Amino acid sequence: MSKNSKSKNLSRRQFITKAGTGAVGSYVLFPTIVKSNKSLNHSGEEITNLKGDTDLSLNVNGKNIKTKVNANTTLVELLRDHLNLTGTKVACNNGECGSCSVLLDGKVVYSCHMLALDAQGKSVTTVEGLMEGNNLSIVQETFIEKDGLQCGFCTPGQVIAATALLNKNPNPTMDEVKEGMAGNLCRCGAYPKIIDSVLAAAEKLKS
Amino acid sequence: MRNFKYLQPENLKESVGALSEKSIPYSGGTDILGLLKNNIISPTELVNLKNIDDLDKIEQISNGIKIGALTKLADIAENDLVRNKFTALAQAAEQVGTPQLRNVGTLGGNIAQRPRCWYYRGDFDCLKKGGDICYAEIGQNKYHAIIGGGPCHIVHPSDTAVALLALNAKLTTLSPKGEKKIPLKDFFILPEIDQTVENILSPDEIITHIEIPFPSSNSKSGYIKSMERGAWDFAVASVAAVIDHNNGKINSGKITFGGVAPIPWHEEELDNSLKGVSLSSESLIQLSKYALKKADPLEHNEYKINLTRGLLVELLSNLVG
């Protein structure tokens, strides 16, 4: 089984020495999770006097927003740090877990793995935007009823993904729920009850 | 993530004009943002292609289908024409990442994405990044190449490219020098030619379209992928196949492999041995033994040979069953 044909010319000691040198040169810093916390008003009026190198207009939860951002600002940074919409979470900051899920023109996307400028001219819906006034949406309500959550950190993303799924497919099978929600990790492992929640929400939405 | 300029050209010509050594074409961004966050690349400009019209369309042409390079993977997976006539591509697209990634990621980006090797993506000054060593050669190489590797041992991570190769796709690219048509088989390059890149695109060149000819009317195609969990995993190994069969025997076909080599992998001898193979599981198992015969695995990835052969048998059984 064990086979090492390609490394015969490289002794282990040499390898370590070289590897060590390599590591110095390329030491990569840990990536950012959250940037500044300057909280800015998002009353729906134009926002001005923002620092940033590029203009950005978009609609967030029904409000038109005009602002400036640095090009490297991610969408979730805009939402959380600039617009104070902290319902959307960040857990991996690399498009791997779904805690940052939002709707972009109705489709579910990872807001941590997208530039704010990618939302130029588009509509963003966050978990806060699912509320109808002070009322929970049917999907949100059903997550409470069916206990589709534990610690709650991934929950805003799950609720968003479920909403997108049901918008597209109002009558999903269990397998379609699993497929449609596969981009949202829940480390607490509440999956069975999240599935129940989505299926029950589909039933409710039909009536 | 370091800052950069975000250029927003309005048309193809401007886009290509804006590209240089210091810039990078940017659309879905699912791969590029990872590279930027991990400081693997540090362009000073991102050239946003999303404002270009008509590069996200799927259209039927006389002899096949033409897909804009900016078409989202989700749209490809759900397109009826693709599902019916180019099933392997639809199946490959729907197994990429997660719904969120497929809603954003594009076909062009999926073909041109960079490898997922954990040394390349991690804190290692590896060969591909201009260093002296391929750490995978004697390190943790369970997911690395079993064929075509050396001096760098990455596997190409694309699902769709494997399907497109089986379907004889052709790329259209554009650079300031003009338009080019490149058969997909000539697009990828092995590390022994140049280990720092995976394809022949120059820095000022982008993929604009992918054209696929209709497969023969009595053929079927499919794509199968091995992952270590139910979703969000790159192919440990994958197989695409286009098979023409009748009366219980294969007439002809084309088989390609992913997750095994630094490029989507194709073995002509294997295709040649397809003719006349009967569709019983014994003969399919026998056939699969002709695949990857020249594999030269590393310390931890010999299993990929049997895995890939197993996938081939499963895929062919599904296709002809």
Added chain:
Amino acid sequence: MNRKIIKSKSYLYDEKIESIAEVPEKELESLPLNKDLKFIGKAIPRVDGEEKVSGTAVFTFDKTFTNIAHAKTLRSPYPFAKIMSIDISKAKKVNGVLKIITNENSPEIEWYGDYSKLFDQTVRYEGDEVAFIVAETEDIAEKALSLIEVNYKELDFVTNTLESIKDSSPKIYNKSNIPDPGGHANYSRGNYEEGIKYSDVVIEREYSTQVAIHNPLEPHCTITKWEDDELIIWDSTQAVFSVRDAIASRLKIPASKVRVIKEYMGGGFGAKLEAGKYSVMAALAAREIKRPVKVVLDRREMNLAVGNRPDSQQKITAGAKKDGTLMALGLTSHGGMGAYPAGTYVHWPLRSLYKCDNIESNEYRTFINAGRARPFRAPGHVQGTFALESILDDLAEKIEMDPLEFRKKNFTSIDQDSKLPYTSKKLMEAYDAGAKAINWNNRKPAGTIEGVIKRGLGLASQIWWGGGSPPAYATVKMNRDGSVQVLCGSQDLGTGTYTIIAQVTAEVLEIPIESINVLIGDTQATPYAPSSGGSTTAPSITPAVYDGSLQIKKKLIAGASAIMELPTDELSYSQGKISEKKNKDNFLTNSQIIRKIRERVLVATGARNQNTDKYAINTFGVQFADVEVNTLTGKVTVNKIVAAHDIGRTLNRQTLENQFHGGVMMGLGYALMEERIIDEYTGKVLTTNIHDYKMATMKDTPDIDVIIVSETDPLVSAVGVKGIGEPAMIPTPGAIANAIYNAIGVRINSLPITPDKIITALNNRG
């Protein structure tokens, strides 16, 4: 409120604890069975559900202040090195940098006992702390980090457990990597050699389990804020009081001046049971810059530096008689605890799960140049149970006995150590209920299934403590309007602590859940409750809540008695009213009574009872797995898990099922995909994100059937509840591994069981 001070025994993880605690003088009357209750046992929606689904729940990760500063940590890129010098001059000049701390300007603060310091001059794993930068924004802090120039002298390192014990391997502390004392644990009973000698069949097997990372989705994070000489810390923690005490002692300030608050937290699984270095660093910096400081670890740091389930390399010898009597079990195991001391022992299941008179176990834990282990959901038991239950299946096969029969044959109704009976052990009932639900009778002998896709069944049993213990307190306050606050020093990790506290209070006082407000996770506002670990939260705190609520009821009755001038035994309490038994129309509401008493708030603090010393307190269960294995591609699909357990009383059917699902999912991930992988040539971790470190997704979710065979366990407490968080996960990997064996007839003795191992094993068999 009559109390006494006693000594009470319990287990927290594998540590036997004798606590001196204040407990109620008299035993409280046990709660009736759930069928006679209104709130307890019902599927009551979580009281914090609305905040969580609406995004309004503020996690530590979300909290901020207008003048907050942000910090990042520079971590060692090397597994083992000496810091020769650190030059921060360039970093300091970055606009917006507020403070930099390194070993050159930090106060000397011990960490990991006396093994290291807050900032050490030697770094012993990739990710060890080197410098801490506070800046206006996280981006600035990060940019400045890259400008710190550290001159490291690299040292020879070792990251592999079995390598680390060789004489020739690099030594992390200039002496054996197995510390003495502390690196070796021996346990024996009976006569192991004799047991083997009189066995009809003896087998020996080696098992290997991987390093797993907790990876809660909310990263470790903290905010420290000074208000004059008082330090307030918002921490994503499972243990507000132990974080408070650890930080107070490190900073040499009175614990009374430190307030630790945890409101919502996004998962811990054991990784958040201790104070982080980052909290102390942030507190030091915040004091100097006179601004609050926030630290959020990123996913890479989460995978390097805040704990793991250590590996285990186990060799087990097992002997049995042909009639199925388990004669002897011997274990030698090694575990790599990381660069600093941590627990790794795995022998408890082998020692306690079955009747076996002859046991010999030797365990070693060793230093390696990798991130330090921390408790992780049933530490040791998950690894130990996988190995034990695998070898028992092999043994059962050798003596041609059904694996379930073999386990029943070796069932014990008394604790094998203390020889005490259990407060409750309904494992036999669990076996029967679980076997029925999985159709165990359909199980075929291993390796006899035809076809490419083979289906198999397997089982594994579980023992854990989870009885809880004193000290734990809860203060119940009833206001003039009859509404109630409950204050408790516990934490809700997503387990539903808020909800079960409200349910117990509502049950006793017969008032609506909505009129109860629960405050937990604040050292300044609440009485003491233990850390949320070891499946002890519900069994420790709900009896205290029960006691406090009963006391309030007693006070109300005494008040009514004085007002109505009737003896208390002529009064009855029902639904927030006290009425004369003979004349129901003569009544006072709770609110009327409190108004008359003139106290604006009735207050009572309840306490957890003493643990019995006449019985052993444990939880038991069995899980059955139904799996399919594709023998061509090595793909494993778990179709179904049946989890049948004895856990005392069910407090909330919905949150209970949810926790069982979570335990099973985590067990499934551990069995099939999770693994931290280190490059042995550089000592660097390769799985630093969460697609390389693979956790189960919704697509991996099987059908999970939760069966609770117990109604209550009144010998534990008047509430009769035991913990479930850990029992839920312990047997899952063993059950899945046994089902895989049953399907394919080839054993895979190392976790995770990934497709490559299955293909290789099948290939080697030919």
